Amino acid sequence: MRRAHVLAAAASLLAFAPAAFAQDIAIRGREVHTMAGPAITDGVVVIADGRIVAVGPADSTPIPEGVRVVEAAVVTPGLVDARSVVGLAGYLNQPHDQDQLDDSAPVQPQLRAIDAYNPNEALVAWLRGFGVTTIHTGHGPGALVSGQTMIAKTVGNTADEAVIVPAAMVAANLGPDALASGGKAPGTRAKQIAMLRQALLDAKAGDAAKPAKKGAKPAEETPPGLDVLTMRDVLARKLPLLVTANRAQDIMSALRLRQEFGIDLVLDGAAEAYLLTEQIKAAGVRVILHPPMMRQYGEYENASFTTGSVLKAAGIPFAYQSGYEGYVPKTRVVLFEAAVAAANGLSRDEALASITIDAARVIGVAGRVGSLEVGKDGDVALFDGDPFEFTSHAVGTVVNGALVSTAPQ
Amino acid sequence: MTFPTHRHRRIAALTGAAIAVSGALAAPAAAQDRAIAFTGARILTMAGEAVENGTLVVKGGKIVAVGANVAIPADAERVAVDGRVIMPGIVDTHSHIGQVAGADGSGPIQPDVRALDSIDPLSPSIAKARAGGLTTVNIMPGSGHLVSGQTFYMKLRQGRTVSDLAYQMKDGAALGGIKMANGTNSMGDNGFPGTRSKSAALLRTALTEAKTYCAGDRKKRDLAKEALCEVLAGERLVHFHSHRADDIMTVLRLRQEFGFDVLIQHGTETYKVAQELARAGVPVSNITLDAPGGKLETMDLRMDNAGILERAGVLVSIHTDDPIVDSRMLFREAALAVRGGMTREGALKALTINGAKQMKLDARVGSLEPGKDADFLVLDGDPLSAYTHVLETWVEGAKLFDRSRPEDLLMATGGYGAGSPMEASHHHWEIAEGEGVH
Numbered sequence: 133m134r135r136a137h138v139l140a141a142a143a144s145l146l147a148f149a150p151a152a153f154a155q156d157i158a159i160r161g162r163e164v165h166t167m168a169g170p171a172i173t174d175g176v177v178v179i180a181d182g183r184i185v186a187v188g189p190a191d192s193t194p195i196p197e198g199v200r201v202v203e204a205a206v207v208t209p210g211l212v213d214a215r216s217v218v219g220l221a222g223y224l225n226q227p228h229d230q231d232q233l234d235d236s237a238p239v240q241p242q243l244r245a246i247d248a249y250n251p252n253e254a255l256v257a258w259l260r261g262f263g264v265t266t267i268h269t270g271h272g273p274g275a276l277v278s279g280q281t282m283i284a285k286t287v288g289n290t291a292d293e294a295v296i297v298p299a300a301m302v303a304a305n306l307g308p309d310a311l312a313s314g315g316k317a318p319g320t321r322a323k324q325i326a327m328l329r330q331a332l333l334d335a336k337a338g339d340a341a342k343p344a345k346k347g348a349k350p351a352e353e354t355p356p357g358l359d360v361l362t363m364r365d366v367l368a369r370k371l372p373l374l375v376t377a378n379r380a381q382d383i384m385s386a387l388r389l390r391q392e393f394g395i396d397l398v399l400d401g402a403a404e405a406y407l408l409t410e411q412i413k414a415a416g417v418r419v420i421l422h423p424p425m426m427r428q429y430g431e432y433e434n435a436s437f438t439t440g441s442v443l444k445a446a447g448i449p450f451a452y453q454s455g456y457e458g459y460v461p462k463t464r465v466v467l468f469e470a471a472v473a474a475a476n477g478l479s480r481d482e483a484l485a486s487i488t489i490d491a492a493r494v495i496g497v498a499g500r501v502g503s504l505e506v507g508k509d510g511d512v513a514l515f516d517g518d519p520f521e522f523t524s525h526a527v528g529t530v531v532n533g534a535l536v537s538t539a540p541q
Numbered sequence: 542m543t544f545p546t547h548r549h550r551r552i553a554a555l556t557g558a559a560i561a562v563s564g565a566l567a568a569p570a571a572a573q574d575r576a577i578a579f580t581g582a583r584i585l586t587m588a589g590e591a592v593e594n595g596t597l598v599v600k601g602g603k604i605v606a607v608g609a610n611v612a613i614p615a616d617a618e619r620v621a622v623d624g625r626v627i628m629p630g631i632v633d634t635h636s637h638i639g640q641v642a643g644a645d646g647s648g649p650i651q652p653d654v655r656a657l658d659s660i661d662p663l664s665p666s667i668a669k670a671r672a673g674g675l676t677t678v679n680i681m682p683g684s685g686h687l688v689s690g691q692t693f694y695m696k697l698r699q700g701r702t703v704s705d706l707a708y709q710m711k712d713g714a715a716l717g718g719i720k721m722a723n724g725t726n727s728m729g730d731n732g733f734p735g736t737r738s739k740s741a742a743l744l745r746t747a748l749t750e751a752k753t754y755c756a757g758d759r760k761k762r763d764l765a766k767e768a769l770c771e772v773l774a775g776e777r778l779v780h781f782h783s784h785r786a787d788d789i790m791t792v793l794r795l796r797q798e799f800g801f802d803v804l805i806q807h808g809t810e811t812y813k814v815a816q817e818l819a820r821a822g823v824p825v826s827n828i829t830l831d832a833p834g835g836k837l838e839t840m841d842l843r844m845d846n847a848g849i850l851e852r853a854g855v856l857v858s859i860h861t862d863d864p865i866v867d868s869r870m871l872f873r874e875a876a877l878a879v880r881g882g883m884t885r886e887g888a889l890k891a892l893t894i895n896g897a898k899q900m901k902l903d904a905r906v907g908s909l910e911p912g913k914d915a916d917f918l919v920l921d922g923d924p925l926s927a928y929t930h931v932l933e934t935w936v937e938g939a940k941l942f943d944r945s946r947p948e949d950l951l952m953a954t955g956g957y958g959a960g961s962p963m964e965a966s967h968h969h970w971e972i973a974e975g976e977g978v979h
Contacts, residue, residue, distance in 0.1 A: 223834025254840075258832055407957065427864050428669075433960025460835030460865060468831055471927045472873075476954060520927050522876035541844075 155533045156180045158195040159512050161207030165481075166504040167489040177207065179510030182533040187504050202535060204527055206519055208484060209504050210265025210511030212491035213466045215374075215400060215420045215453030217272040219249040219256055219284065219294075223462045229253075232272035232456065234279070238310070238318060239331050241302045241366070242358035243279030245270035249291040251284070255463045259454070260286040261541040262467050263513030263526045266296070266502075268420075268495045271303045272456045273376060276310045276324055277331070278303050280362070281374065283497055285511070287531045300495065301374040301398060302366055304328060306382040307431050325385050332393050335363035372396040372496075378403035378422070378431040387415050398494070400453075403435040409446035418494045419443060419450040421486075423464045424472040426455065440486060441477025451491035466491075471520035480520060516540070573915075573938035576600040578613040581623030585924070587894045588908040597627055599915035602937035607909045622919055628889070629909050630676025630697075630916035630934065631871055632896035634826040635780065635806050635860035638666035638868060643682020643690030643720065649733045650747045652772075653764035654690035656682050657715050662703050665952065665959060666863065671697050671942040672953040673869035674931040676916040677897070677906050679860075681806075684722035684782040687734065687744050691768055692717040692780055694900060696914075698936050708902065718804070718900070719772055722782035723791055724838050741791055748773065748799050772801050778900065779803040780826070784838035786813040793821055804899050807862070809839050812846045815853035824856035824899045827891075828866065829877045847891065848882030858896035859888070869953065876925040885925060892924075 157179050164175030166187055176193040178186040186193050195201060222229025231248035234240060249269065250256075259267065270281025281300045288294030304310075306324055318324040356364075365371040375386040378401045390397040399405070399419045403426070405412060412419065424437045436442075443450045452473065454464040466487040474483035492502025500509050513519070514528035529537035577599050584595035586607055598606040598613060606612070613619065639660035644651035660680060670678060676697050682689035694708045694716045708716035723740050727733065734740040751769035759767070771777035779801050783789045789805055796803050805811060808825040811818060818825060827850065833842040850857040859878060861871050875888040883891070897907025905914050915938040922929035931953070934942035943949050951959045 223832070224837060224840060225835050226837070254834065255832060404957070425867065425870060427867065428955045428960045429864060434955070434957045435960070436956040437954045438956070457835065460839055461830040461832035462835035463832045465831050468873075472870075475928045475930070518927075522873050522927050523879045523925055525880060 156199050157530060157533055157535060158199050158201045159207055160190055160201055160203045162205050164207045165484060167209055167485060168503040168505045177504050177512060179533040182510050184504060184506050184508050184510050187506060202528055204514035205517055206515040208513045208519060209488045209502055210513050210531060211263045211466055211487050212266040212502055213264050213454050214268050214451035214491040214494055215455060216267045216269040217456045218259060218267055218463050219251065219253050219269050220245065221272060223254045225462055233274040235275060238276040238312060239327060240279055240359065241277050241362035243271055244299065245280050245282035246291045246295055246298050249282060249284065251288045251291060251294040256286050259465060260529055261526060261537050262465050263529050264466065265511040265529060265531045268300055273305050273309045276305060276318055276327055278305060283495060285531050287536055296497065299371060301372045302362060303374045305376040306385055307379055309431065328389060331363055332367060335360050335367055366395055367393060369396045372398045374398045374400050376400040380404040380407045383408055387411060390415060403432045406439050406442040409442060409448060413446050413448050419448055420453050420494060421450050423453060423455050423469040425469060437472055437476035440473040444478060444482055449490065449494060451494040452486045467519060474520045573600065573602055576605060576614045576617035577620060578617040579620050579622050579627060581621050582625045582627040584909065585626065585628040585889060586909040587629055587890060588910050597909060599938050602915055604909055604911050604913050604915050606911055626920040626922065626924060628918050628924060629893045629907055630918055631674045631892045632677040632907055633675050633861050633871060634679050634858045634896040634899055636678045636680055636863045638670050638678060638863050639664045639680055641680050641682060644686045649686050649727060649743060650688045651686060651690055652688045652719060652768035656680050656690055656693040657703050660693060660703050662700055662706055667697060668952045670868035671934045672931065673871055674918045674934055675868050676934065676936050677902060679900060681720045681780060684726040687721060687727050687740055689720045691719050699941055718778035718780045719768060720780050724784050724788045744795065773799060775802045780806050782806045784809040786810040789814055793817065793823060809842050812843060812849040815849050815855060819854045825850055826858045826860050826899065828860055828862050829874045844877055844881035847878040851883050851887045856895055856898060857891050858899055859891040872924055879925060889924060
């Protein structure tokens with residue numbers, strides 16, 4: 133009796149942990165959008181041992197004997213959400229499941245996303261059901277430096293199974309959302325930048341001081357804190373600084389920071405980026421753009437559904453994100469957001485790129501995900517029609533070669 | 542178990558009043574004496590089959606004729622809209638546009654407060670709603686009270702004052718319902734209920750006291766009780782914010798006890814009690830969101846809710862709760878309902894005639910039929926397609942949104958100068974902050 137229970141539990145674990153059990157599978161689609169060339173009519177994607185081994189037209193791409201074949205009207209790469217808080221900001225929205233923000237101090241770059249990520253959060257499964265296979269998630273808005281982000285697959289029973297990049301970026305926030313109240317700092321935009329500059333200068337100073345310490349008494353030396361060590365990684369361009377800035381003046385502040393410290397800056401939100409395409413382009417900065425359906429109030433009062441098309445025309449690399457929601461819906465879905473962009477100036481292909489290959493490039497994992505190419509991870513999304521029609525359904529999600537979702541969403 | 546009911550003498554009064562709306566102030570901008578005939582469109586009248594290559598004739602702010610073979614008056618201005626889709630203006634049964642703010646923090650039951658006394662008719666949110674194809678909107682106070690005030694049925698005419706935008710009755714009074722709520726939003730400290738039972742008890746007490754007042758000589762005027770008298774007489778529709786199945790059943794119990802006319806607002810878990818709602822003949826104004834959660838009461842949110850209600854025979858509309866869903870995204874919400882199993886026809890009705898019926902405005906709006914208000918949209922495709930845009934929004938014969946005008950396009954897409962520096966006027970933000978989720 134007891135053994136039977138254990139076996140049942142083991143079986144359910146298997147069902148729950150597809151990441152660890154990569155499979156061989158072939159996906160055949162009437163339309164296959166590889167995002168690495170033109171779409172293939174009646175195409176096939178063959179996955180072996182979790183990786184793509186063949187992509188091409190069905191009549192010239194053999195499917196090995198005995199391999200399971202799944203069919204759908206439209207096949208795309210698994211979707212990549214370039215910025216989320218899913219897994220940290222739980223769907224119940226109660227204090228016990230909100231780990232995207234610790235507000236005990238305004239600057240905490242040492243907070244790691246992997247120490248909070250819950251791979252079994254309901255919203256991870258929710259996104260997975262809509263074809264999202266990779267998320268760049270982590271600490272959110274609400275503090276000047278709220279912590280680190282990570283990149284994960286939307287599968288796995290543990291953060292370790294899910295993660296593909298444990299420390300992806302350091303999240304900073306400019307503007308009213310990251311102001312402290314009650315006479316605490318930062319209380320103004322100028323103070324925010326002063327504090328950020330000081331944090332970077334402190335990390336730099338500590339770094340520079342080290343080799344000069346030859347004959348000095350080492351006992352006096354306090355080892356650098358985790359915050360300083362993290363900021364040194366930012367200075368060394370090992371970790372990009374992901375700066376949420378929506379107003380034009382906040383975007384310019386971020387660009388000045390980059391100029392002063394030579395950091396690898398990624399702009400996030402960027403609601404008024406359409407006013408500053410020249411400056412952003414000149415700085416060579418990539419943008420993780422706010423969801424088009426972000427409510428156009430407050431810092432987003434001048435946001436537009438069309439900003440993606442403006443950035444596209446200017447040649448600025450960008451991706452869409454689900455972002456952070458403090459209320460309902462607790463998360464957005466990049467599939468829906470890109471659809472709105474596709475109706476507002478972006479071509480369907482460009483919109484799809486913004487949540488697949490372009491998103492993978494912006495977050496630095498295009499070598500593994502974002503397109504259907506030989507050698508990449510076997511991450512695929514299946515739809516019963518145009519993915520951007522809200523009346524279509526996601527009918528299958530494959531991660532690392534495992535079919536992890538089949539219920540039509 | 543049976544409860545005393547007052548249902549016999551309700552409804553008739555309001556229905557009559559609502560229909561006999563004065564036209565005098567109704568269309569200040571639309572002194573439209575010459576007929577306009579729109580030809581060549583696919584017309585979704587929402588009163589029968591779609592008309593291919595149809596003609597719509599409007600005059601004096603009203604629909605004169607609609608159909609495949611209709612006579613076009615000789616002097617009519619002709620507008621060719623071949624390949625376009627024409628459908629009724631959308632009726633949004635639940636919105637907070639216009640920076641509306643109803644009851645304050647002084648107590649949980651404030652029927653005396655009117656939404657119309659707080660609405661800013663020049664708020665850009667109203668122009669954005671027109672850009673989204675909305676022409677009739679129920680603007681409500683929030684759900685942070687058991688009774689948060691009287692709602693305002695807005696016709697999205699051109700206008701500078703709130704009365705320009707009112708559905709006015711013969712006596713000049715603006716038409717609207719009343720907002721009530723149960724569940725967690727309306728709970729709190731300082732005289733607000735701490736439990737669901739207390740919520741129901743406070744509401745029952747207020748309605749019981751009002752009954753005595755209404756039966757008396759009413760010499761000493763009591764604004765709060767006067768509004769509840771209209772509720773008890775079935776003259777003022779109760780828009781009841783309720784998410785959880787048990788809370789929805791509480792609404793049905795209250796309705797049975799006091800005999801008021803009620804529309805369930807949000808109704809996240811109405812799929813769990815669809816049969817009960819159908820049996821009671823209680824309609825639902827539903828919202829579909831992109832994900833469950835955000836608060837405990839929406840943890841079981843499902844995209845197939847509206848479809849389940851439709852199949853159960855419940856009269857269902859789909860609302861924005863703007864700013865929860867932007868007014869320009871209401872078509873998308875209907876498409877999501879179809880994704881969840883609702884019929885296409887049902888979803889389009891849920892945007893138009895069903896909401897009009899729920900608010901008893903269907904004699905004037907919600908479908909394209911002769912005699913009704915000339916409130917209609919010109920679209921460049923299937924209303925449920927993601928790629929379709931509202932090209933024109935007409936209200937009472939006046940074109941008030943035209944996507945080809947740059948200033949109107951700005952309202953349709955957003956962009957610099959389109960917004961309001963104010964935060965969205967909505968109780969939900971305050972509640973979210975109060976719960977410490979930031």
